Amino acid sequence: MTDIATTCVQGGYHPGNAEPRQIPIYQNTTWKYDTSEAMGKLFDLEESGYFYTRLANPTNDAVAAKIAELEGGTAAMLTSSGQAANFFAVFNICGAGDHVVSSASIYGGTYNLLAHTMGRMGIECTFVDPNCSDAELETAFRPNTKCVFGETIANPALTVLDIERFAAAAHAHGVPLIVDNTFPTPVLCRPIEWGADIVTHSTTKYMDGHGASVGGAIVDSGTFDWTAHGKRFPGLTQPDESYHGVVYTERFGLEDAFITKATAQLMRDLGSIQSPQNAFLINLGLESLHLRMKQHAENGLAVARHLAQHPKVAWVRYPGLEGDAEYERAQKYLPQGACGVVSFGVAGGRAAAEAFMAHLRLAQIATHVADARTCVLHPANATHRQMNDAELEAAGISPDLVRLSCGIEAAADIIADIDQALATV
Numbered sequence: 001m002t003d004i005a006t007t008c009v010q011g012g013y014h015p016g017n018a019e020p021r022q023i024p025i026y027q028n029t030t031w032k033y034d035t036s037e038a039m040g041k042l043f044d045l046e047e048s049g050y051f052y053t054r055l056a057n058p059t060n061d062a063v064a065a066k067i068a069e070l071e072g073g074t075a076a077m078l079t080s081s082g083q084a085a086n087f088f089a090v091f092n093i094c095g096a097g098d099h100v101v102s103s104a105s106i107y108g109g110t111y112n113l114l115a116h117t118m119g120r121m122g123i124e125c126t127f128v129d130p131n132c133s134d135a136e137l138e139t140a141f142r143p144n145t146k147c148v149f150g151e152t153i154a155n156p157a158l159t160v161l162d163i164e165r166f167a168a169a170a171h172a173h174g175v176p177l178i179v180d181n182t183f184p185t186p187v188l189c190r191p192i193e194w195g196a197d198i199v200t201h202s203t204t205k206y207m208d209g210h211g212a213s214v215g216g217a218i219v220d221s222g223t224f225d226w227t228a229h230g231k232r233f234p235g236l237t238q239p240d241e242s243y244h245g246v247v248y249t250e251r252f253g254l255e256d257a258f259i260t261k262a263t264a265q266l267m268r269d270l271g272s273i274q275s276p277q278n279a280f281l282i283n284l285g286l287e288s289l290h291l292r293m294k295q296h297a298e299n300g301l302a303v304a305r306h307l308a309q310h311p312k313v314a315w316v317r318y319p320g321l322e323g324d325a326e327y328e329r330a331q332k333y334l335p336q337g338a339c340g341v342v343s344f345g346v347a348g349g350r351a352a353a354e355a356f357m358a359h360l361r362l363a364q365i366a367t368h369v370a371d372a373r374t375c376v377l378h379p380a381n382a383t384h385r386q387m388n389d390a391e392l393e394a395a396g397i398s399p400d401l402v403r404l405s406c407g408i409e410a411a412a413d414i415i416a417d418i419d420q421a422l423a424t425v
């Protein structure tokens with residue numbers, strides 16, 4: 001198998017003779033056909049071809065194919081954001097009256113999506129502690145459960161999902177495991193190899209890596225057998241009346257059924273396509289992803305180790321740090337590093353954290369993570385600003401918590417910046 005570094009650079013796009021060497025940006029909405037009969041076959045999904053960018057665009061397809069290769073999946077699609085990717089991945093197999101089991105340790109936006117917005121659509125979600133016992137996990141399932149959801153490294157809690165355990169529980173109930181692999185990227189962890197069935201991404205983070213474009217992706221492993229649980233997944237195994245009765249698993253096989261349905265139905269009806277311009281930018285990021293992830297992880301570990309012995313630091317959370325509660329699991333799932341995001345508490349609480357933030361120079365304050373430039377966020381003052389100290393503690397976010405996203409600058413410079421800012425506290 002080709003090394004992942006080579007796939008980062010060359011995957012997904014293979015130009016023929018005298019074709020562009022770099023993925024071209026197809027900045028067009030529409031394609032022209034000679035006869036309306038030829039066009040009709042595309043609409044019936046009888047032939048594959050491009051006709052309207054909301055459904056498919058060659059730039060997006062090349063980048064999606066690269067991401068599928070990187071994750072070891074059989075098919076992938078790009079979406080306009082990570083939020084759209086997670087929504088589509090779940091909604092593709094869930095409808096009103098269905099139920100989802102999710103790790104409670106997930107991105108705030110995804111929590112809102114599952115707990116509130118999808119709740120209004122009649123889809124219920126049970127949240128479980130990712131470290132709960134097998135018995136507790138078992139009790140979360142219901143007869144109408146359609147999938148299990150979790151994040152490889154959770155944003156911002158930095159817990160590491162026991163993918164094998166969650167996959168085994170999902171499969172025992174005949175449902176797939178969907179894993180949001182945004183933080184590790186396939187360079188540091190490939191969830192499909194541990195049993196995940198569907199992988200999602202906010203490509204906005206490390207995949208783009210330069211803070212240039214919001215985007216998302218869904219990858220299908222192609223290994224979940226929808227037909228073995230056909231009654232539970234009628235959308236995939238029974239005729240789709242909106243496409244003249246096509247049965248996705250029959251026509252497209254297990255490799256392509258999930259992504260074809262998500263494109264043909266959800267993208268058609270709900271929109272949320274990635275713009276080809278942004279797909280091009282994501283691909284530029286992917287071409288150096290293997291190099292950047294190595295540096296992010298090295299910097300994250302160096303900074304975490306430095307903070308752990310600093311007298312003005314109350315605590316440090318980094319899954320790759322020796323002694324961290326997530327360390328053992330990180331060694332298993334993330335042996336090459338645990339990305340660049342570190343959280344820690346400044347001794348002295350909220351006021352000390354604020355003073356520290358104000359004196360940083362190289363690390364800049366931004367509502368963002370996972371970018372080439374080191375950035376920092378004080379959730380108590382930003383994303384969780386509406387909560388008082390007691391509410392913050394209850395949400396597992398202490399008022400002193402600083403989330404530092406180590407970029408790919410020299411670790412020594414990031415550490416020097418932290419030290420000069422801590423010296424002022």
Ligand SMILES: *Cc1c(COP(=O)(O)O)cnc(C)c1O
Binds near residue numbers: 083151201204
């Ligand atoms: C940022 C993020 C999202 C949401 O992605 P957007 O591209 O901002 O819509 C989803 N999951 C995780 C883990 C994230 O970090």
